[in-house]
Amino acid sequence: MAGSSESSSAAERIGYITRVQSFSACHRLHSIHLSDEENKSVYGKCNNPNGHGHNYKVEVTVRGKIDRCTGMVMNLTDLKKAIEEVIMTPLDHRNLDKDVPYFSSVASTTENLAVYIWDHMVKALPPNLLYEIKIYETDKNVVIYRGE
Numbered sequence: 001m002a003g004s005s006e007s008s009s010a011a012e013r014i015g016y017i018t019r020v021q022s023f024s025a026c027h028r029l030h031s032i033h034l035s036d037e038e039n040k041s042v043y044g045k046c047n048n049p050n051g052h053g054h055n056y057k058v059e060v061t062v063r064g065k066i067d068r069c070t071g072m073v074m075n076l077t078d079l080k081k082a083i084e085e086v087i088m089t090p091l092d093h094r095n096l097d098k099d100v101p102y103f104s105s106v107a108s109t110t111e112n113l114a115v116y117i118w119d120h121m122v123k124a125l126p127p128n129l130l131y132e133i134k135i136y137e138t139d140k141n142v143v144i145y146r147g148e
């Protein structure tokens with residue numbers, strides 16, 4: 001019956017699931033498009049040549065149909081594997097600027113880190129599932145990227 005709880009329970013449901021992952025890395029904010037003086041002025045203490053570290057927290061959210069048979073949008077075990085491959089292996093305990101080739105020419109801001117993770121995660125997951133990458137650089141500094 002239209003509108004009854006029975007019919008809505010048969011309707012397709014969309015769910016969002018998130019897995020949280022922490023990793024540690026160091027970096028220096030520096031843009032190859034700016035002079036040394038401009039870098040100092042724009043990034044301040046974060047342009048210190050010897051860098052500084054963060055305990056980043058990343059939330060990876062997928063969105064999709066809740067499968068009627070499995071009850072899952074996707075298996076969190078598979079999401080965990082993708083996070084290991086895309087986040088932990090290349091980024092954990094690394095110097096982002098020196099160890100990750102992408103950041104040799106792209107400033108390692110949290111915005112750009114979110115784009116990097118999105119671009120790799122989207123390839124590691126089934127099509128059309130990735131919804132959002134949210135990164136806590138510190139407790140107070142949070143970036144969201146949705147692939148736009």
Ligand SMILES: Nc1nc2c(c(=O)[nH]1)N=C([C@H](O)[C@H](O)COP(=O)(O)OP(=O)(O)OP(=O)(O)O)CN2
Nearest residue numbers: 029043046052054108109110111137138139140141
């Ligand atoms: N738009 C952005 N601005 C800044 C970024 C960034 O990624 N995107 N990053 C930084 C630095 O990396 C820096 O490490 C931030 O640290 P800090 O200012 O010390 O962090 P808090 O604000 O949490 O610290 P408090 O000193 O407690 O306020 C800078 N800008």
Ligand SMILES: [Zn+2]
Nearest residue numbers: 027046052054
């Ligand atoms: Zn920083």
